Amino acid sequence: MFNSTWHPTLLIRATFALHGLALLAMIVAPAYWRWALGALIANHLVLTSAGLWPRSTWLGPNWTRLPAAATARQEIALTIDDGPDPLVTPQVLDILDQHHAHATFFCVGEQAARYPELCREIVRRGHAVENHSQHHSHYFSMLGPRGFRRELEAAQHTLNQITGQRPVFFRAPAGLRNPFLDPVLARLGLTLASWSARGFDTRIGDAERVKHALLHELRAGAILLLHDGNAARTPQGVPVILDVLPDVLKSASAAGLNFVRLRDARS
Numbered sequence: 001m002f003n004s005t006w007h008p009t010l011l012i013r014a015t016f017a018l019h020g021l022a023l024l025a026m027i028v029a030p031a032y033w034r035w036a037l038g039a040l041i042a043n044h045l046v047l048t049s050a051g052l053w054p055r056s057t058w059l060g061p062n063w064t065r066l067p068a069a070a071t072a073r074q075e076i077a078l079t080i081d082d083g084p085d086p087l088v089t090p091q092v093l094d095i096l097d098q099h100h101a102h103a104t105f106f107c108v109g110e111q112a113a114r115y116p117e118l119c120r121e122i123v124r125r126g127h128a129v130e131n132h133s134q135h136h137s138h139y140f141s142m143l144g145p146r147g148f149r150r151e152l153e154a155a156q157h158t159l160n161q162i163t164g165q166r167p168v169f170f171r172a173p174a175g176l177r178n179p180f181l182d183p184v185l186a187r188l189g190l191t192l193a194s195w196s197a198r199g200f201d202t203r204i205g206d207a208e209r210v211k212h213a214l215l216h217e218l219r220a221g222a223i224l225l226l227h228d229g230n231a232a233r234t235p236q237g238v239p240v241i242l243d244v245l246p247d248v249l250k251s252a253s254a255a256g257l258n259f260v261r262l263r264d265a266r267s
Contacts, residue, residue: 054175082229
């Protein structure tokens, strides 16, 4: 699962073949150039759509749920993005301790460098720190191979240096990507992870709405997404994750579900 060999998906192989056929058609029958161009445009629209769909596997492997063995063990994963945050993350860690739950923190490299001791505290408390890019830029999905490699390698170095724990999972900012990402992930030995349920808690300040979205999908094998960084605030000014998390953990425990780190769900 975690090797350095890139295996293009059926869509990517079809894209290579289509470009070759289009070039051949332009040479052999140039009068049909409009058809060739139309086919290429349609293909690129499909590729773009796949990149805009965070849970898509059309561009490469993508964890949208835990593996079957973990699901059979009644395991569930809580993933927390965009931190560490000096105000929110310590409170999240305390809540997790109170419920004896483990989580996976997808940390931004520059945030980790700003608060290294907090990042180390995440690991000390038994959680995992994974790669969420170095800068979490809004144009991440428009990068090419070199840009992806710079972002991911920088975050790998930053997080490994701080925690002594090499990330093995990657989550793209906002879940958006393009076909150039998967070969870089394979080269760095990273596996893409998205989610099965999210509450849009960076935009929605209604804790009940966020909670409902997560509890609706609360079942074995689920990967839940919340944010300690960039967290929306309730009308009372409380980061949404702090209002939502205790009830999610209680509901999971009542259902007999066991929170595990993504890396522990591989076997």
